[in-house]
Amino acid sequence: MDAEQLRENxxxxxxxxADYYKSIESFxxxxxxxxxxxxxIIPDSAPNQPESLQNVLDDIQAKIIPGVTHWQSxxxxxxxxxxxxxxxxxxxxxxxxxxxxxxxxxTSPAATELETIVLDWLAKMLKxxxxxxxxxxxxxxxxxxxSEAVLVVLLAAxxxxxxxxxxxxxxxxxxxxxxxxxxxLRKACQIGGIHxxxxxxxxxxxxxxxxxxxxxxxxxxxxxxASGLVPFFLCATVGxxxxxxxxxxxxxxxxxxxxKMWFHIDAAYAGSACICPEYRxxxxxxxxxxxxxxNAHKWLLTNFDCSVLWVKDRSxxxxxxxxxxxxxxxxxxxxxxxxxxxxxxxxxxxxxxxLKLWMMLRLxxxxxxxxxxxxxxxxxxxxxxxxxxxxxxxxVVPRTFSLVCFRLLPPQGDEDCINKMNRDLLEVVNSTGxxxxxxxxxxxxxxxxxxxxxxxxxxxxxxxxxxxxxxEATTLLEQYMKCFWEGDDECST
Amino acid sequence: MDAEQLRENxxxxxxxxADYYKSIESFxxxxxxxxxxxxxIIPDSAPNQPESLQNVLDDIQAKIIPGVTHWQSxxxxxxxxxxxxxxxxxxxxxxxxxxxxxxxxxTSPAATELETIVLDWLAKMLKxxxxxxxxxxxxxxxxxxxSEAVLVVLLAAxxxxxxxxxxxxxxxxxxxxxxxxxxxLRKACQIGGIHxxxxxxxxxxxxxxxxxxxxxxxxxxxxxxASGLVPFFLCATVGxxxxxxxxxxxxxxxxxxxxKMWFHIDAAYAGSACICPEYRxxxxxxxxxxxxxxNAHKWLLTNFDCSVLWVKDRSxxxxxxxxxxxxxxxxxxxxxxxxxxxxxxxxxxxxxxxLKLWMMLRLxxxxxxxxxxxxxxxxxxxxxxxxxxxxxxxxVVPRTFSLVCFRLLPPQGDEDCINKMNRDLLEVVNSTGxxxxxxxxxxxxxxxxxxxxxxxxxxxxxxxxxxxxxxEATTLLEQYMKCFWEGDDECST
Numbered sequence: 001m002d003a004e005q006l007r008e009n010x011x012x013x014x015x016x017x018a019d020y021y022k023s024i025e026s027f028x029x030x031x032x033x034x035x036x037x038x039x040x041i042i043p044d045s046a047p048n049q050p051e052s053l054q055n056v057l058d059d060i061q062a063k064i065i066p067g068v069t070h071w072q073s074x075x076x077x078x079x080x081x082x083x084x085x086x087x088x089x090x091x092x093x094x095x096x097x098x099x100x101x102x103x104x105x106x107t108s109p110a111a112t113e114l115e116t117i118v119l120d121w122l123a124k125m126l127k128x129x130x131x132x133x134x135x136x137x138x139x140x141x142x143x144x145x146x147s148e149a150v151l152v153v154l155l156a157a158x159x160x161x162x163x164x165x166x167x168x169x170x171x172x173x174x175x176x177x178x179x180x181x182x183x184x185l186r187k188a189c190q191i192g193g194i195h196x197x198x199x200x201x202x203x204x205x206x207x208x209x210x211x212x213x214x215x216x217x218x219x220x221x222x223x224x225x226a227s228g229l230v231p232f233f234l235c236a237t238v239g240x241x242x243x244x245x246x247x248x249x250x251x252x253x254x255x256x257x258x259x260k261m262w263f264h265i266d267a268a269y270a271g272s273a274c275i276c277p278e279y280r281x282x283x284x285x286x287x288x289x290x291x292x293x294x295n296a297h298k299w300l301l302t303n304f305d306c307s308v309l310w311v312k313d314r315s316x317x318x319x320x321x322x323x324x325x326x327x328x329x330x331x332x333x334x335x336x337x338x339x340x341x342x343x344x345x346x347x348x349x350x351x352x353x354x355l356k357l358w359m360m361l362r363l364x365x366x367x368x369x370x371x372x373x374x375x376x377x378x379x380x381x382x383x384x385x386x387x388x389x390x391x392x393x394x395x396v397v398p399r400t401f402s403l404v405c406f407r408l409l410p411p412q413g414d415e416d417c418i419n420k421m422n423r424d425l426l427e428v429v430n431s432t433g434x435x436x437x438x439x440x441x442x443x444x445x446x447x448x449x450x451x452x453x454x455x456x457x458x459x460x461x462x463x464x465x466x467x468x469x470x471x472e473a474t475t476l477l478e479q480y481m482k483c484f485w486e487g488d489d490e491c492s493t
Numbered sequence: 494m495d496a497e498q499l500r501e502n503x504x505x506x507x508x509x510x511a512d513y514y515k516s517i518e519s520f521x522x523x524x525x526x527x528x529x530x531x532x533x534i535i536p537d538s539a540p541n542q543p544e545s546l547q548n549v550l551d552d553i554q555a556k557i558i559p560g561v562t563h564w565q566s567x568x569x570x571x572x573x574x575x576x577x578x579x580x581x582x583x584x585x586x587x588x589x590x591x592x593x594x595x596x597x598x599x600t601s602p603a604a605t606e607l608e609t610i611v612l613d614w615l616a617k618m619l620k621x622x623x624x625x626x627x628x629x630x631x632x633x634x635x636x637x638x639x640s641e642a643v644l645v646v647l648l649a650a651x652x653x654x655x656x657x658x659x660x661x662x663x664x665x666x667x668x669x670x671x672x673x674x675x676x677x678l679r680k681a682c683q684i685g686g687i688h689x690x691x692x693x694x695x696x697x698x699x700x701x702x703x704x705x706x707x708x709x710x711x712x713x714x715x716x717x718x719a720s721g722l723v724p725f726f727l728c729a730t731v732g733x734x735x736x737x738x739x740x741x742x743x744x745x746x747x748x749x750x751x752x753k754m755w756f757h758i759d760a761a762y763a764g765s766a767c768i769c770p771e772y773r774x775x776x777x778x779x780x781x782x783x784x785x786x787x788n789a790h791k792w793l794l795t796n797f798d799c800s801v802l803w804v805k806d807r808s809x810x811x812x813x814x815x816x817x818x819x820x821x822x823x824x825x826x827x828x829x830x831x832x833x834x835x836x837x838x839x840x841x842x843x844x845x846x847x848l849k850l851w852m853m854l855r856l857x858x859x860x861x862x863x864x865x866x867x868x869x870x871x872x873x874x875x876x877x878x879x880x881x882x883x884x885x886x887x888x889v890v891p892r893t894f895s896l897v898c899f900r901l902l903p904p905q906g907d908e909d910c911i912n913k914m915n916r917d918l919l920e921v922v923n924s925t926g927x928x929x930x931x932x933x934x935x936x937x938x939x940x941x942x943x944x945x946x947x948x949x950x951x952x953x954x955x956x957x958x959x960x961x962x963x964x965e966a967t968t969l970l971e972q973y974m975k976c977f978w979e980g981d982d983e984c985s986t
Contacts, residue, residue, distance in 0.1 A: 056855050
């Protein structure tokens, strides 16, 4: 680790990465390699002697890049976005450069304190209730992912319940969410030992736009209570993964309170939008929540990973997750003068992730961030309009943020046939490499999801994406119609 | 995200980081700030308008760096090292630049495949049994930390046991390790719902150099089995955190096998050394293990985080940790043609961490890595020799790798007094800012730990560290002796 060698090589890497961004539209968005492609072109063991950086960079270009699905491409519309920005990237660089391990305050006071401060900043931008700020009993912490966020609060809630009802009552604890909740909740239950059949994923449908109905929840809780079970955790979602449904926080929060349940809000994707005043109302009811989570790494220009969690009662987290071995003891911690974030998370070690969040907020400023988010939402609206004027397509659920859920709806064919056609459409569209979309299923309908949110996406990319979809749909429909005319109703292309 | 702006700004950041490394010895190793220092000098909310990069860099220099404990300083000897290297840093840069989220193969095939391949490389360097390679039923995966590694294998073992004995038997499951095991194990038990009193941390002492005794383990298992409990998990450590004790793997592995327990080896720190043929014997017995973990981010020149875990039966992990929501389904995964690492870990999202490991191995080569590790061990040996010729000091446990455990041993004073003196010595030494060490307690003795392993550490830093320790010890002893002469045996300085 010689500083001048670092300088020289890192400058080369900067150029490599800048060139990557310059040429990013030239790659197929979805990697087109076959499973096992890399083993065929990489040696079986590590070299004995050092190789040159140029060799390695050449290999990255020739062997790695073809195996990359380009999340930063302006034509990436799959899943939810994973934002990279100059500020986020610089923050990552600095964090990697300092390479501290900030488990306890003393191991780098700036890492802990900056995190606390910047999470207060962000809480204020979201107009979260004061209880979530670090000045009271609560506070914020950066987790790696929303999966970890929901896990740590589930554990805190579980342990609180077990302290009340006895630890042998674990088989009685019940978790509630809609059937649209992220799979991370079920995984958290599995990890925390909550019995699978006590994980109630309550049915939603188009009548509520796939939001959890308070009536359905109340009914489920009543039944469970009557059976001697213990409702202890409710997870509501603001912006579900399939269709960005928004659960009615205010009504759900009241039910959680009445039943003394921990109320968690997962706003992993849509939380970012709620810094815009016109979307903030989707968080009404957050004052009833015990914890609130959003992913700055999705749509808020902060490179992965940076999932932001706030709790009202930090002591509940700490009771579940703290450790205090002799070799980590120190005056500041023993004196209760500081936060030790190791006790707010699963791992011990942690990176200096607040740097990128802080730099993002300072280098862009709040006003630009609002414009950034609004622009994506406008682009999604534009796409929604394009789809809705083409009568061959259908918007399946109304758009709320920057995700459009749509499908091809041919004049003929049953639901299975329509689903197959949409599956085929997704397959051919993605295999062009021109754009990448992903899918979901709602009420049995196979749906294409176009999520706007890559920082480089502009109006022209939306238009081009729509053209790809239209063209492929035309070809596909012709094939299908030929099928129909020939009386072959198996829908095979 | 304009490529040319990225280029310009990232070049500035490279210079900032290279300059940091150039001047790293000028900073106090342990940050000398007071709790709450940062809030006083940072605004209460995020700016509305963007600020310049220069402003932010100035603030980093003036406000953040003073709050950093410099893990990369050649004078950092605390805890265990957290290696940064040029290759590791470049790998981090590239990973941050591509900013993909590699939960499933399809989201970037190269991320998954490179990880599998490079972990096979590393397994071969460690001469792990073939069962751990990806060609069979096993394979490797990069976790964030050793805490996550032990958690995921504990969950796999727990669920295997619950499938066998019924899920209501969780209160009967017993975990074994020595009392020197890392606190992460106890935390994993707490997360996984293993009852606290079923977490057996068996007593060790100086007679085994703090390694777990097979006899003690056998006795504990017999007692538990007789009481109707179910032994299911044994964690052995190669290189404990307090003193780098090495548990006798071969004997322990046999016991685990006889009792049908999952056998995990935590070699978080010392695993790296075992790529040297002369240290490989410490892993003898690994062929009995179900899982093996080491942290490349500690001592193997790979920037944090990169904790490498191998398992013999990947299906056990996957059974505990897989999720398969519709919105993540894809042809490659459905066809069982690929690895989806989301099912091998707690979070869903994951960074492209194999890049840095791959680049580290290629840019340094195996031979240089052996020399790198051997050099640190030689430096630790040198320090051990310096300590052992000064009769005011004592080496408390024999050195095995690059950690030296020692203490000041004055001619007078009881154990409490000696402990206090060593606590004071650590305090004054660290507050000089010249070096940073941490401590532990073994058999009631307060011990100073000097861990060699920062990439920049050379012989001259060891000599200088020793001089700081000697000088501060001289001053301290004078104060204490004055105390004694004046008949004040409260040992207060």
